[in-house]
Amino acid sequence: MIKSEQMKKFQKELFVWYEKYGRHDLPWRHTDDLYHITVSEIMLQQTNVPKVIEKYTAFLKRFPSWKKLSRARQSSVLQQWQGLGYNRRALNLHKMAKIIVKDHNGRVPRDPEILQTMPGIGPYTRNAILVFGCNFDLMARDVNIDRVIRRWHGKRQWSEKKAEKIVLTFLPHGRARDFHSALMDFASLICTKRNPQCLQCPFKSQCLAFPDPNDYVRPKKKEPGRSEQGKHIPRRIYRGRIVEILRSKKADTNIIGNKIKKDWDGQKDKRWLTDILLQLQKEGMIIHKNNLWQLK
Numbered sequence: 001m002i003k004s005e006q007m008k009k010f011q012k013e014l015f016v017w018y019e020k021y022g023r024h025d026l027p028w029r030h031t032d033d034l035y036h037i038t039v040s041e042i043m044l045q046q047t048n049v050p051k052v053i054e055k056y057t058a059f060l061k062r063f064p065s066w067k068k069l070s071r072a073r074q075s076s077v078l079q080q081w082q083g084l085g086y087n088r089r090a091l092n093l094h095k096m097a098k099i100i101v102k103d104h105n106g107r108v109p110r111d112p113e114i115l116q117t118m119p120g121i122g123p124y125t126r127n128a129i130l131v132f133g134c135n136f137d138l139m140a141r142d143v144n145i146d147r148v149i150r151r152w153h154g155k156r157q158w159s160e161k162k163a164e165k166i167v168l169t170f171l172p173h174g175r176a177r178d179f180h181s182a183l184m185d186f187a188s189l190i191c192t193k194r195n196p197q198c199l200q201c202p203f204k205s206q207c208l209a210f211p212d213p214n215d216y217v218r219p220k221k222k223e224p225g226r227s228e229q230g231k232h233i234p235r236r237i238y239r240g241r242i243v244e245i246l247r248s249k250k251a252d253t254n255i256i257g258n259k260i261k262k263d264w265d266g267q268k269d270k271r272w273l274t275d276i277l278l279q280l281q282k283e284g285m286i287i288h289k290n291n292l293w294q295l296k
């Protein structure tokens with residue numbers, strides 16, 4: 001376990017680094033409006049920062065409040081989400097807006113237990129919203145923060161329980177917001193997944209992963225998907241392609257198949273595609289009417 005003087009040194013040096021090199025211009029760093037913070041956190045869940053910067057301001061311009069978002073048509077929300085991928089997030093955000101307006105007087109609940117009952121809000125996003133919006137003393141441990149602290153401790157892997165406990169000890173009381181911003185920037189700019197910039201790192205003399213940080217990268221799990229012309233394409237990519245096709249027109253299963261898969265074979269692939277379409281229907285994203293699929 002790291003001693004408390006070492007921890008304080010880590011926090012101090014991290015803040016010095018952040019002051020100088022942090023991404024202070026990210027648009028969501030200039031607000032504590034919980035609607036804005038929630039939109040940014042949901043967008044950042046599976047989309048990279050440059051793409052979110054591009055879409056975040058436009059989304060807020062189109063839907064400037066929970067109320068406006070709650071009253072929008074689902075198809076308009078999906079339209080505005082275009083380019084971000086993982087459309088289910090947009091549907092969940094839309095549902096959340098309706099709940100917040102109807103049951104919470106248009107305000108995001110600050111109680112973590114209540115917040116986590118909202119659609120699409122898991123433990124990480126819940127804590128991130130409360131950290132960035134309210135500066136609560138919570139830790140939002142994503143894979144990047146986990147990687148930095150794991151390397152620093154020289155751990156290739158650790159149990160969830162142990163990780164939670166150790167990461168929380170790093171949090172400086174009353175500075176959760178700045179600490180997360182600093183650690184996230186440090187993980188994205190210096191202690192990157194592949195080839196971290198150890199020689200520029202202020203922590204290299206204490207870091208137990210130095211000088212072999214790449215040994216601490218977890219092997220990536222293969223996503224479920226299907227082979228297309230000999231290449232593995234994740235299922236989420238096909239889901240995104242289906243929504244893109246249906247944005248402009250209704251289509252039957254065969255037409256969709258031909259458009260989303262280069263080597264589409266009706267006999268071999270129809271059942272697989274029908275499963276994806278039925279799942280999208282179950283999630284409330286598309287409907288099936290007169291033998292044609294369309295966005296809801």
Ligand code: SF4
Nearest residue numbers: 191198201204207213
């Ligand atoms: S020395 Fe390298 S591995 Fe260790 S914290 Fe710094 S950048 Fe990351």
